[in-house]
Amino acid sequence: MKKSMFLLFSLICFYSAYSQQFSSNKVSLANFITRMYNSKPFEGVKVMQDYDNNYLVSVVILTLDSSKSESVLNRIASIKAKSNANLFISGSAITSESIIKTTDEKIKDTVKTKTEVTEIIKETANGFVQGMELLTSFDTDTKQRVFVFIRELTK
Secondary structure, three states: OHHHHHHHHHHHHHHHHHHOOOOHHHHHHHHHHHHHHHHOOOOEEEEEEOOOOEEEEEEEEEEOOOOOOHHHHHHHHHHHHHHHHHHHHHOOEEEEEEEEEEEEEEEOOEEEEEEEEEEEEEEEOOOOOOOOEEEEEEEOOOOEEEEEEEEEEOO
8 A cells, every 4th residue: 555655656746747847849949049149139030940840939129127027028028029920920011101291481582492201101910929938038238138939830
């Protein structure tokens, strides 16, 4: 009876320790992306693959601000990462509008025309991105924090 209880207890301990382990593939991917960023900084979305899986990687850079808490920075980074991934997956619609405003000024006997051009560019995207998880985050020397989010792509 004691042997079976000991065996059951050891199996439960082994299973719980194994189930809480972070995937070694994700750890190596996090290290690779950190080294890649340190050699040449980048921001945006990339598709990376290892031996078994394809990953959508979204890198977001935020300036550290003492007035923002860690949870606020994490939430902002998560929203930006999802926005970047949505633009990558679904695309966007970009509209441009130019407004030309002219005014005439009369100074003594000469008339000067001033022209002011205002350009308005709007980008809209529709879509839903789920399953983006924070892979790693690290601070840079320039008081910025880099957040790396990933999503495993289906084959």
